[in-house]
Amino acid sequence: MSAVTGLAVTEIGWALLLAVSLATAMLFKSAGRKRAALEAKVRPEICESLALYMGGKSDLTGLRGFAKFHPQLLQAAILESHANVSGSVRERLGDLAVELYLVEHWLEGVHARHPAVRRQAYSAMARMADHHRVRQFLGDVPVIGLRDADEQIRLDCAELIARCGSAGQIREVFDLSLEDTPLMRLLVGHELRRHAWALCAEAVPRALRSPHRKTVVAALKLAVSWECSLPLEVSLLAEHPDREVRIETMRLLQFVPATPEHRGALQRGLGDGDLGVACAAASAAGRLGIPEAIPLLTSCLRRGSAELAATAAAALSMNPAGCQALEEQTRIDDPMASKAAREALEDVGKAVCS
Amino acid sequence: MPAMVPWILVVVVSACVVLMAADLWELLVLALGAIEIARRRARSTDAGNRVLLKSSLTPAVSVIAVPPDASADSLLFIRRLLNLHFGQHEVLVVLNDPSAAELAVWKEEFRLEPSRRSPATLLPAAPVRNVFSSGGSDSLLVVTQTKGDLADSLNAGVNLAAGPYIAVADSHTRFSESVLLRLICPLLRDPENIIGACTWSWPSAARGIAGRVQTLEYLRTLLWRSGGLSHWNACLPPPGSMVLLHRDTLVTARGFRAGTLAMVIHLYALARAQGRPYRIELVPDPDSQPSNVPLREPLRERLLQDRSGVRDALRLFGSRLPNFGAVGWVAVPAMWFGQYVRPLLEAAALVLGAVALVRNRVEAVPACALLGLTFALRILASMTAVILNEAAERPDTTPGELAALFFSSIPEGLGYRYAQVGKRRRL
Numbered sequence: 001m002s003a004v005t006g007l008a009v010t011e012i013g014w015a016l017l018l019a020v021s022l023a024t025a026m027l028f029k030s031a032g033r034k035r036a037a038l039e040a041k042v043r044p045e046i047c048e049s050l051a052l053y054m055g056g057k058s059d060l061t062g063l064r065g066f067a068k069f070h071p072q073l074l075q076a077a078i079l080e081s082h083a084n085v086s087g088s089v090r091e092r093l094g095d096l097a098v099e100l101y102l103v104e105h106w107l108e109g110v111h112a113r114h115p116a117v118r119r120q121a122y123s124a125m126a127r128m129a130d131h132h133r134v135r136q137f138l139g140d141v142p143v144i145g146l147r148d149a150d151e152q153i154r155l156d157c158a159e160l161i162a163r164c165g166s167a168g169q170i171r172e173v174f175d176l177s178l179e180d181t182p183l184m185r186l187l188v189g190h191e192l193r194r195h196a197w198a199l200c201a202e203a204v205p206r207a208l209r210s211p212h213r214k215t216v217v218a219a220l221k222l223a224v225s226w227e228c229s230l231p232l233e234v235s236l237l238a239e240h241p242d243r244e245v246r247i248e249t250m251r252l253l254q255f256v257p258a259t260p261e262h263r264g265a266l267q268r269g270l271g272d273g274d275l276g277v278a279c280a281a282a283s284a285a286g287r288l289g290i291p292e293a294i295p296l297l298t299s300c301l302r303r304g305s306a307e308l309a310a311t312a313a314a315a316l317s318m319n320p321a322g323c324q325a326l327e328e329q330t331r332i333d334d335p336m337a338s339k340a341a342r343e344a345l346e347d348v349g350k351a352v353c354s
Numbered sequence: 355m356p357a358m359v360p361w362i363l364v365v366v367v368s369a370c371v372v373l374m375a376a377d378l379w380e381l382l383v384l385a386l387g388a389i390e391i392a393r394r395r396a397r398s399t400d401a402g403n404r405v406l407l408k409s410s411l412t413p414a415v416s417v418i419a420v421p422p423d424a425s426a427d428s429l430l431f432i433r434r435l436l437n438l439h440f441g442q443h444e445v446l447v448v449l450n451d452p453s454a455a456e457l458a459v460w461k462e463e464f465r466l467e468p469s470r471r472s473p474a475t476l477l478p479a480a481p482v483r484n485v486f487s488s489g490g491s492d493s494l495l496v497v498t499q500t501k502g503d504l505a506d507s508l509n510a511g512v513n514l515a516a517g518p519y520i521a522v523a524d525s526h527t528r529f530s531e532s533v534l535l536r537l538i539c540p541l542l543r544d545p546e547n548i549i550g551a552c553t554w555s556w557p558s559a560a561r562g563i564a565g566r567v568q569t570l571e572y573l574r575t576l577l578w579r580s581g582g583l584s585h586w587n588a589c590l591p592p593p594g595s596m597v598l599l600h601r602d603t604l605v606t607a608r609g610f611r612a613g614t615l616a617m618v619i620h621l622y623a624l625a626r627a628q629g630r631p632y633r634i635e636l637v638p639d640p641d642s643q644p645s646n647v648p649l650r651e652p653l654r655e656r657l658l659q660d661r662s663g664v665r666d667a668l669r670l671f672g673s674r675l676p677n678f679g680a681v682g683w684v685a686v687p688a689m690w691f692g693q694y695v696r697p698l699l700e701a702a703a704l705v706l707g708a709v710a711l712v713r714n715r716v717e718a719v720p721a722c723a724l725l726g727l728t729f730a731l732r733i734l735a736s737m738t739a740v741i742l743n744e745a746a747e748r749p750d751t752t753p754g755e756l757a758a759l760f761f762s763s764i765p766e767g768l769g770y771r772y773a774q775v776g777k778r779r780r781l
Contacts, residue, residue, distance in 0.1 A: 004723050011730050018734065021741045022760050026753040033752070116396060151543075152399040183542035186411045187402040225411045343470060 042070055046077045053096060054081065054089045060099060067100045075102055079127050094131025103128075103137045110141055115150045122148075126156040129164055143169060146176050154180070155187050162191035170195050171203045178207055178218045189222045196226045204232060213242050220248035224255070232256045238265035243274045250280035254287045263290055270296035275305045282308065286315025298325050301337035309336050313344035323348060362710045363721045369703035370721075370728040376691060377731045380578055381738060383688075387581025388742035390636075391554075394581075395747065398638050403535045407441050413542075414442035415534050415598070417521040418511030420504060421447060424459035431525050432464075436494060440534040443521075445494050446511040450480075451501035464488040466496055471514060473497070477609035479509035492516070508610040512601060521598045522614050526655045528555055529596050533639050537598040540635035547631045549621050550599040552591035552614075553639035554580055556749045566762035567770050568654055574739050575660065579685065580636050581746075586680035589634045590618055594656035596639070612666035613659075619667050622681040664689050700769075703728070733767030 049062045066074045082093045097103055102124070109121025122145050128134045129142075142165065145157035158177070161169045170192070177188040192199065200223075207219035216237070223230055234256060237249040250269045253262055269281030270293060282300050285293040293315075300312035313329075316322030329341035406412050417435050421428035435445045449460065460466060469487035473479075480502030488494035499510050512520055519541065521534060530536075537551045554576055560569045576592040583589050591597050597614045599621070604610070607624050610617050618634060625632030668690055676682060707725045710718035740760045743749070751759075 004720050004727065007727050008723070011727060011734060014734055015730075015737075018737045018741060018760075022737075022757065025741060025744045026756060029751075029753045029756060119399075150397075152401045155401055181543045182411075182545060183402070183539055186409050186542060187405045189411070190405040190409055221411060225409060227410060 039070070039073055042066075043073060043077070046070065046074055050077055050081055054085065054092060060096075063096070063100065067102070071102075071105070074100070075124060078102070079124060082128060091131065094128055094134050097128055097131070098133045098137070103134055107137060107141065110145065115153075118148065119150060119152050119156075122153045122156045126160040129160045135164060143172065146173065151181075151184060154184060158188040159191050162188075162195065167198060171199070174199050174203045174222075175207075177222065178215050182218075185218055185222060186225065189225045192222070193226045193228065196223075196228055196230060200230050200232050204230075208232075208234065208237065213245065216240075217242075217244050217248055220245065220252055224248060224251045226255075228255065229257075230255050233259075233261070235259075235261035235265040238268050243277060246272065246274065246277045247280045250277055250284050253281075254284040258288060258290070263292070266290065267293060267296055270300060275303070275308050278303070279305075279308050279311050282312040282315045286311075286318045289319050291319075291321060294322055294325055297322065298329065301329055301340055302332075302334050304336070306336055306340070309340035310343070313340040314347070316341075317344040317348045360717070362706045362713075363718060366703050366707050366710065366721045367724060369699045369706075370724045373696070373699055373703070373728045374731055376696065377728075377735050380574070380688075381735050383578040383582035383585075384574065384735070384739050384742055385582075386585045387577035387583075388746040390581040390584045391577070391638075391743075392746035394636055395638050398536070400532065400536070402539070403439075403532060406535050406538065407439060409441065412441045412538065413519055414444070414517030415440060415519045415521050415538065416444050416446055416511070416515035416517040416601075417523060417534070418446045418448065418508055418515070419523055419525070420450065420507040420511075421525055424452070424456040428525060429459075429463050432494070434529075435523065437531060438529075438534050439531045440538075442517070443534060444492055444516060446514055447494065447496045448507040448511045449496060449498045450507050452498055457498060460496055461486070464494055464496065469495060471495060471516075473510060473513040476513050476605045477509040479513060479609075480506040482510055482514075485514065503612075505610040505612055512604055512609060515601055518601050519598055520601050520604060521596055523596045524594075524613075524659060526659050527594050527596050528557075528656075529553065530555075530639050533596055534598070536637050536639055537596065540637065541598065541600070544633075545600075547633055548635055549603055549625055549632050550597060550618060551635040551637050552580070552589075552595040552597045552618070553637050554592045554595060555639050556747055560759075563762060563765060563770070564654075566759050567766045568657055569759060570736050570739065570762060570766050571657055573743055574736065575657075577739055577743065578688070583680070583685050584636060586684050587633060588622065588680040588685045589636050590681070590685055591615060591634075593660035611670055613663040615660070615663040616667040616670050619671050619678065619681055619686070623671070623678045626679045627677070661693070664693050668693065700729075729767055733763045736763035736766055 046063075046066050049066065053060070053063060063074065078093055078097060082090060085093065106121040106125050109117050110125075112118050112121070125134070125138060125141070129138065142157040142160045145153050146161070148154055148157070154176075158173045161173050165173070173188060174192055177185045177192070180188070204219055204223060207215055210216055210219075220234075220237070223232065230252075232252070234249050234252055237245055238253075240246055240249070246269065250266070253266050253269075256262055266281055266285055266288070269277055270285060272278050272281065278300055282297055285297060297312045297316050301309045303309070313326060316326050323345065326341040326345050330338050330345065332338055417438070419432060419435055421431060432445065432447055447460075449457065452460070466486035466488055469485045469492070471485050471487070471492065473482050473485065480499045483498045483500060486496040486498075488496070495514060497510055497514055499507065502510075508522060519538065521537065523529065533553055537553065540548050540551045557569055557572060560566045572593055579590050580592040580595075581589075591614055595614075597618065599617070603621060603624075604617070607617070607620050611620065622632065622634070668686065671678065671682075671686060672690060678686065703725055707718070707722050711722055737760055740756070740763065744756060
């Protein structure tokens with residue numbers, strides 16, 4: 001019976017603790033709702049003061065008051081306005097962030113232990129970094145942020161550097177993106193696109209010469225994702241022992257100069273024993289429209305893979321000589337090849353009609 | 355008969371001890387789950403969505419849906435899947451032995467015409483009759499197949515899928531338009547070790563006692579089965595979750611044998627057998643069901659579907675626990691206990707306690723008090739789940755709604771949930 005009594009006392013204690021927790025949670029919720037209501041009331045006033053400032057008013061008394069009592073709201077309003085304006089008004093907003101000590105506040109935030117605080121600080125800096133006075137405060141902070149454990153912070157810093165970093169810092173972003181996760185590579189790669197040509201001078205060729213297969217594949221994927229013409233020489237990689245390297249090289253061939261070496265590499269890819277490599281090569285050959293690839297593309301129709309046959313047929317259908325070859329293939333005995341050729345010609349017919 | 359009373363009391367006390375031990379264990383897992391969910395919420399970000407949408411490096415995803423009929427709800431569900439924000443995604447609708455009238459509805463609604471796409475023979479599935487595409491585009495493919503079960507339909511979808519990733523959504527799944535962008539992130543982050551991802555969302559505030567009791571059940575399932583079991587690397591999808599898996603992994607596992615829950619358990623076992631690191635990621639997806647989607651008892655259908663999924667999983671894998679690692683020795687026994695043993699033990703303890711009380715009041719009082727405390731412990735566990743969730747998730751509810759959910763633990767603990775189960779079975 002004493003055990004039962006002990007248990008009952010424990011449960012009552014626990015119930016009391018839960019009741020206190022509930023009361024606290026309700027109070028927090030209630031306070032949060034009140035705060036939200038207050039913010040909804042203050043936000044239009046902040047926006048009005050900000051609009052007056054952007055319109056040329058130089059008295060900062062009202063805005064200083066908001067910076068003291070509603071710093072988060074003011075910061076959000078400045079960042080939102082900053083994204084929607086340009087020219088001298090944008091410059092004024094950058095000056096305002098410096099005048100109201102927001103930049104110093106962000107610089108303190110980047111050292112916070114809590115990732116949410118660091119995120120907020122880096123995000124704000126990344127958005128305002130194109131203002132020269134803000135940039136003077138930043139120093140090496142974005143480069144340090146590239147090694148942060150938080151993914152979003154790394155992305156913000158890469159974006160910031162891609163927008164207004166030095167050539168050395170951009171190379172550093174590229175090198176780090178090769179070591180980072182595929183997700184980060186994808187996200188950062190997009191930011192690096194505007195520096196693709198500069199990176200192709202030194203950083204990309206160095207990565208392509210790397211003895212590590214992963215680095216080579218990552219660099220090739222990054223270059224393919226830029227989807228623009230690139231001054232690179234990659235013909236040797238078409239004979240790489242790793243199939244993934246060969247596939248990515250074939251994909252990249254459509255973006256590099258059509259030199260005799262690259263055309264030769266493409267033809268070697270079309271004859272590659274690996275169907276994935278041949279498929280990527282067929283796709284690239286179709287886009288480049290190389291006449292000497294037509295016999296090899298025609299042979300791809302008969303290699304026993306429906307996917308390769310469809311890709312090769314689609315590639316052939318992109319030029320008149322290829323269409324002629326396809327018409328011949330519709331009459332042969334191989335059902336897979338003739339079906340692929342027929343379907344590709346039907347697509348051409350539909351495209352012409354439309 | 356009085357001689358039997360001590361034995362009855364022994365049984366009652368034993369049942370109470372087992373139930374209390376289970377409740378205490380559940381509480382521990384609930385607390386771990388709340389920590390895990392808070393951690394994941396803090397870490398989640400939509401910062402890269404804009405780039406993921408545009409990049410050619412983002413892999414394609416095939417979304418498989420198996421609508422039960424051609425009702426307006428099913429058509430709306432498919433339209434919502436078509437409206438998902440993603441760079442390259444296709445929706446594969448598998449119709450299981452549809453009638454001519456149903457097929458006519460689908461054809462008219464989506465302007466279906468015969469497609470060139472033919473299914474591969476990667477996985478065993480019921481024979482496919484026709485493949486249709488919508489207006490010549492491959493963004494929507496409708497497959498009709500001869501009568502088969504859910505696994506057949508899902509496998510038929512995988513056979514037809516063009517993307518390297520497969521998302522599975524059932525008609526009770528609630529999702530936001532960015533759900534695929536959120537799901538693909540963990541798989542791109544660590545493609546070698548993460549074998550899948552599933553979503554969770556906080557349900558909208560329930561009205562009425564039945565809705566609140568269902569919310570409590572969903573909450574506990576989410577906190578222990580998805581959040582808590584992540585601590586042992588055995589995270590399982592919560593009810594109504596959208597699940598994203600790699601197509602090659604599905605082929606290696608020889609496809610679906612039942613629903614997604616059974617598939618995820620199987621994938622854990624397979625990865626363990628291969629001796630490689632593995633993880634299923636839990637991804638927060640705010641529930642943004644549009645107002646024109648029917649909200650009639652939304653949770654009830656999800657919970658019903660989940661119970662059926664748990665039954666299938668236990669039927670398929672219940673006897674092979676030792677080979678399944680943490681899923682085998684933690685998740686499956688816990689599901690088995692919750693689904694079958696707990697209701698039996700509670701009912702038996704109540705009946706035997708009442709019998710003992712009638713026969714010998716004096717001797718039975720301590721045992722019945724213990725029984726009362728056992729039920730009270732269950733109520734406290736539910737209340738704790740509400741508080742933990744409040745701390746971890748911070749759902750957008752009013753203080754009144756929070757209090758109503760908290761106090762709904764009392765009728766739920768006193769057996770209201772069994773009344774709900776009975777009602778569901780009759781339905």
